[in-house]
Amino acid sequence: MTQEKGLNPSNGYVMLFIFLILFIGSIIGFAMFKSVWLGLSFLAALIILPGLILVNPNESRVLLLFGDYKGTVKKNGLFWVNPFYTKKKISLRARNFDSERLKVNDKLGNPVMISTILVWRVMDTYKASFDVNNFENFVVVQTDAAVRKLASLYPYDNFADEGLDEDITLRSSVNEVSEALEKELEERLFIAGIEVLEARIGYLAYANEIASAMLKRQQATAIVAARHKIVEGAVGMVEMALNELSRKEIVNLDDERRAAMVSNLMVILCGDKDATPVVNAGTLNH
Template sequence: MQKIESHFKPRSGYGMLAFVLLIFIGAIAGLAVTQQGEFGLLFILFFLLLPGFFVIQPNRSRVMIFFGEYRGSVKENGFYWVNPFYVKKKVSLRAHNFDSERVKVNDKLGNPIMISVILVWQVEDTFKAVFDVNDYEHFVRVQSDAAVRKLANTFAYDNFEDDSEITLRSGMEEVNHDLEEELTERLAIAGIKVIEARIGYLAYAEEIASAMLQRQQATAIVAARFKIVEGAVGMVESALEELNSKSIVDLDEEKKASMVSNLMVVLCSDKSATPVVNAGTLNH
């Protein structure tokens, strides 16, 4: 059996339609004039020829099979007629949009996550779509589920220790690229072309979502505090240099330490500082 798609050129249906209508009119006229039963055979011929007509709409196709043998595929839109004994399987060439169900899988670190994929695909090879798989639409659904499970096991949902590592949450462009390549390889057996593939939904599973949210919040707080302390040190250093260069006040090491301590408390506190006014001298 042929293993690749081939082009089938059917006969135009308009000329054959005129011929079939002549047979029908001749059968009626013959019976009406002669009243002989032989003209009834023309009715049988008329109904035998009718199944040969078919229409191809834009971005549709028909796979032609004659007694179990593949004869080719018709992709040009129009009105045609072929041997009535041909089996004409319909195959859509239009783009399909598939939004998979959210599935629970484990990421690279073993954390349970919920993930789904959005896939845009279309049939590119009608022969493979009809003969190499049992049901190409079901095949797309099953392989998409398998691909997204493999993807989730390849990457971690998030990595709090190493910002340079690609994760499902932070490396969407790289992850979607890998997903598209994986689906392209899997669906090629069914003659399916992957137009676009990307993650549609991504979240921690319900049982660990609360704990992971607290971890993310803690990481964000620590990072923010680090920046605040870093900025506060720079401000204190600048203040001491300005005081020293302009000789505004002469501070010994003990008073510098006290000043640094007070400034750090004011600058790093998450609440507004309450000042205490010293009405005496600096020594009291």
Template sequence: MKHEKNIKAANGYVMLMVLLLLIVGVITGMVITENPLFLILILPIILVIKGFFIVNPNSSKVMVLFGAYKGTVKENGFLWANPFYSKQRISLRARNFYSERVKVNDKIGNPILINVILVWKVSDTYKAAFDVDHYEDFVRVQTDAAVRKLAGSYPYDNFAEGQLEVTLLSGMDEVNEALENEITERLAIAGIEVMEARIGYLAYAPEIASSMLKRQQAVAIVAARKKIVEGAVGMVEDALMKLSEDKIIDFDEDKKASMVSNLMVVLCGDKEATPVINTGTLHS
């Protein structure tokens, strides 16, 4: 497989002086000798004119002579090369690509919407010009394919507490690194350098977004309740121990069970407790 070859073109201003000399010579010869044979020199004048071209900063010209790749000119300025060269312009500037949102299934089958932000540039003009058709379209298609593959490799999120699996939502650093590696591998054939690739948008598809929101809320409520219960049990245990140590009241099993029940209701309830004054005994 061939690779890019840099070549140096002639200075355009020097060739412009040569062109002017040819034009002056033709005109002077025709005026002095009145010989029409000097018109033959019009052909080399046209060829010299066809050889001029301009290369802007961070741009290049791929030179092809009758189907044979001759090299790439990356030098900036007003230049001249073989007039029979065909010259294809390829930009070397960094470009942003913001892909469209695509709907795909994550690892566990949930439909999600996802897109990617890609920063890329051409690093090998030969591959970009000749190894693929329309390298800009190639970047778009392969990026879309990489995003679809990535989305199917990770779940959107973990719902069970304690799971260490990397997800699209929580493992952004690792996921973005995997995405960048995947796109880099796919675009290498086109001589494209991936400067940065990251997920730009991530959400559940509209048809399940409401259900997943309720599921996330339920998981959050269960986790919060679990913490509340753990804290309440510790507080009840401390209260019973303090009352016993200070000999404020002696508890039999029935009294202890009743107090634990009341304390748990007060501590774990989501509403303020309503005090009740008992004027009799605990068993009345």
């Protein structure tokens, strides 16, 4: 037997009724008639009692007879099975696991702190009971291993100065990273009969020793990108201004004055502070 098999046990209410008749009847009979034979009824009642099992919703009982797997009861209700069966309770409910924050290296070798949130449940009680030593601990260990492997496959973020053109990063590609994590966990936990319902990154940040430096790096990248947009827009505005002045013949500018106007407009448009106007009461040359 290498896989789970269902078991249809007997109705527990019938056996409970028989147990009560034998148990109560033997006590009353012994008190009234003092017959030793009534002890057999009492013994039969004690044998029946261990066979009664109660299975709640989303629970199961794995049944063994002297080390031999007999089946799994997943139906809800009160049942009766062989009293000599060993009964192991396994919950089939969905469970949450929030892993500890691990320090791992991303694809670029940068240390990052990462944790995952896993939603899982037992699907195959045979594998969960007999193919691994402790399926709950198995989930914890394999989740940590999967997170470490995942972090090493992708960079934390893209930076232009590193010459990378990664489509998937840990920070920005949440859906893609979650799908990759789910697939990795499904492969690892299949041996334990575990179904992965959801897996996603719960915490992600640079490690403390480089967090400050990487924050400055991100800020510098953002500033450079913003300046690039500002300069690009300023050049277009200067070009439009010069073309409009020439087209409407408002003023005729030689190359020197054109260069001076371009310089002044670029300073005004690209500066990070408001410009202070200066009124020239003389000619353009004085």
